[in-house]
Amino acid sequence: MIAMIAKRFASAIPSLIGVIIVTFVISHTLPGDPAAYFAGPSATAESIAETRARLGLDQPLPIQFLTYVGDLVQGDMGRSFNSGQPVLTDLARRLPASFELTLYALVFAIVVAVPLGLWAAVNPGSWIDHLCRGTVTAAAAFPSFFTALVLIFVFYYKLGWAPSPIGRLAIYFPIPPSVTGFLTIDAVLAGDLATARAALGQLILPAISLGLFALAPLARMTRASMIGVLGSDFITTARAEGLPRRTVLWTYGFRNALLPVVNILGMIFSFLLGANVLIEQVFGWPGIGSYAVEAVLTSDYAAIQGFVVMMAVLYILLNLGVDILNMIVDPRVRYDD
Amino acid sequence: MTTPPLLDVRNLTVDFATRDGTVHAVENVSFQLARGETMGLVGESGSGKSVSAFAVMRLLGKSANVRAERIDVGGHDLLTASEAAVDALRGKRMTIIFQNARSALNPIRPIGQQIVDVLRTHRGMIGKDARKAAVAALAEVRIPDPERRYHAYPFELSGGMCQRVMIALAFASEPELLIADEPTTGLDVTTQAVIMDLIREKSSQRRMSTILITHDLTLAAEYCDRFAVMHAGHIVEQGTTSDIFERAAHPYTGLLMQATPHGASRLEDLAAIPGTLPDLRRDLPPCRFVHRCPRAAPVCAAALPRRALDASHEVSCHMPWKESA
Numbered sequence A: 001m002i003a004m005i006a007k008r009f010a011s012a013i014p015s016l017i018g019v020i021i022v023t024f025v026i027s028h029t030l031p032g033d034p035a036a037y038f039a040g041p042s043a044t045a046e047s048i049a050e051t052r053a054r055l056g057l058d059q060p061l062p063i064q065f066l067t068y069v070g071d072l073v074q075g076d077m078g079r080s081f082n083s084g085q086p087v088l089t090d091l092a093r094r095l096p097a098s099f100e101l102t103l104y105a106l107v108f109a110i111v112v113a114v115p116l117g118l119w120a121a122v123n124p125g126s127w128i129d130h131l132c133r134g135t136v137t138a139a140a141a142f143p144s145f146f147t148a149l150v151l152i153f154v155f156y157y158k159l160g161w162a163p164s165p166i167g168r169l170a171i172y173f174p175i176p177p178s179v180t181g182f183l184t185i186d187a188v189l190a191g192d193l194a195t196a197r198a199a200l201g202q203l204i205l206p207a208i209s210l211g212l213f214a215l216a217p218l219a220r221m222t223r224a225s226m227i228g229v230l231g232s233d234f235i236t237t238a239r240a241e242g243l244p245r246r247t248v249l250w251t252y253g254f255r256n257a258l259l260p261v262v263n264i265l266g267m268i269f270s271f272l273l274g275a276n277v278l279i280e281q282v283f284g285w286p287g288i289g290s291y292a293v294e295a296v297l298t299s300d301y302a303a304i305q306g307f308v309v310m311m312a313v314l315y316i317l318l319n320l321g322v323d324i325l326n327m328i329v330d331p332r333v334r335y336d337d
Numbered sequence B: 001m002t003t004p005p006l007l008d009v010r011n012l013t014v015d016f017a018t019r020d021g022t023v024h025a026v027e028n029v030s031f032q033l034a035r036g037e038t039m040g041l042v043g044e045s046g047s048g049k050s051v052s053a054f055a056v057m058r059l060l061g062k063s064a065n066v067r068a069e070r071i072d073v074g075g076h077d078l079l080t081a082s083e084a085a086v087d088a089l090r091g092k093r094m095t096i097i098f099q100n101a102r103s104a105l106n107p108i109r110p111i112g113q114q115i116v117d118v119l120r121t122h123r124g125m126i127g128k129d130a131r132k133a134a135v136a137a138l139a140e141v142r143i144p145d146p147e148r149r150y151h152a153y154p155f156e157l158s159g160g161m162c163q164r165v166m167i168a169l170a171f172a173s174e175p176e177l178l179i180a181d182e183p184t185t186g187l188d189v190t191t192q193a194v195i196m197d198l199i200r201e202k203s204s205q206r207r208m209s210t211i212l213i214t215h216d217l218t219l220a221a222e223y224c225d226r227f228a229v230m231h232a233g234h235i236v237e238q239g240t241t242s243d244i245f246e247r248a249a250h251p252y253t254g255l256l257m258q259a260t261p262h263g264a265s266r267l268e269d270l271a272a273i274p275g276t277l278p279d280l281r282r283d284l285p286p287c288r289f290v291h292r293c294p295r296a297a298p299v300c301a302a303a304l305p306r307r308a309l310d311a312s313h314e315v316s317c318h319m320p321w322k323e324s325a
């Protein structure tokens, strides 16, 4: 198993190198002059040139690239023009916010989509089945920021059930000492239930807006998978042996149907991380999505590159996590090599 | 038969609703099976053997329209029984094993666990007792090192081993009727004999009745007391093994036997029977063999008779071979 994990890592290295090259090239061909931006509004041509030299931006691109890679290997992603902080520090501070949001969104999507898909598979033609095939798809067809705005309009503005969409926590709540970086969990660990509840309240609307996005693929995948499994030989055997319906559906059917669903979880998670970009804007969420948007708008090279490289690494780690999860749930995978 | 048969099927008809029309897969199939008896069910691919078996087990899906005058197992009426009642009969009274044993076993559940599931359902065994009984069941079908194999997954076992597990599974509930749908197809000859001997041994120990569906006439002749020959959804002839092999009356059976002297060949290899099965979606003539039959005559357009040649031997044909022929 260790060998397999190492192998997975090794096989991801070429794509990581590719990502680094491509993002470097793209971010350096974006319009805008960071030296001018960095030198400030009152800069003269001279001070801009000086800034450019200080940042190494006057070097030819290949040299800049080598310097960049050398720094990257040492964990130095450069400094953000916007925040003045090292990019790594910025990302490390903002990543938990996005992760918490994405995880809640994923949990919401799973909790709704999997039972829906299962029910639809077991009762083909029922209204849940139609819901699964039609309505859920329609819901996903709306852009997620639109869904988010509608939810804010209804639940915050009209009904007043949701707190104002101003980030992770209203300012009058104390921020719990960081353990996991997840405010809801850290607050519970600190014994501050009021803060935990407030943080959860802030999460609900963005998590639902984001989760709705993943609902359709998950529900349809679960449905198709369960239908496939229920038609397979071993289910016929289980029925022929007279096993109770419960056992046939759950122990024999559901567990097998879950395998392909587990397989796409990694993909869905990274898909949601990407979709964060818009949702975070709408809800003022201080995550990596809004960071990336800001970086692109201001040609903040280092921040853009840092963001993309981090996403690539995350993607690789996520897939590794899914592989390991797969090994746990599917005995056949363990013996593959 | 003086004692009532264990299995009594009368005029079983199965149609499938499909996108390209209704498939008349099985029509007016009747047979009885006494306790302890083994019946071979033979016929070309697509002749309706599996469909008949699945209909008896009530395992056909919603697209199947199953009608019959009667389907009784051990005095229990299967035709009108509720889904829950059928659930209670399956496993306990009757069970089925399939050709591809590996895919017939749950791929992500240890095989011992799967046997325990059956033991718990039908014999109320749990915990250590069930475990012990499952290991014993594996030992009984001569799986080497059953203690260790208890934890094995189907993909870790050979096809022959998987079939042994299937047999252990089928017998764990101590059923009265076993339907074996091509249990040895795809296995090598030695393993085939081992599997068949296992089935025979177990079923005779318990006076269990067996329906053996197969393409392999040689194999079947050795293990079966009786035969039913199917063609295009009809049972064209049934009788004792010697009735069928020595006094075949239906032209189809006759061609089958001619083409397989002493039953020494497999049905798939038969080039000697002209034509192919008729399209079961069309309107079919009363005798579905008529277009392939060397003895076809004008009378064959009339409704199909069911002729008893003697107490055990029955043929559905207007123009049977003469007994002496």
Ligand SMILES: Nc1ncnc2c1ncn2[C@@H]1O[C@H](COP(=O)(O)OP(=O)(O)OP(=O)(O)O)[C@@H](O)[C@H]1O
Pocket: B016, B017, B018, B023, B025, B043, B044, B045, B046, B047, B048, B049, B050, B051, B052, B063, B280
């Ligand atoms: N679910 C179904 N829907 C439509 N047609 C079906 C279905 N199941 C079986 N059939 C048709 O019923 C006929 C009989 O099939 P069956 O599987 O009983 O044949 P068989 O005698 O078991 O053949 P084989 O020796 O290949 O196993 C075939 O023409 C088949 O296409």
Ligand SMILES: [Mg+2]
Pocket: B049, B050, B051, B181
């Ligand atoms: Mg078949």
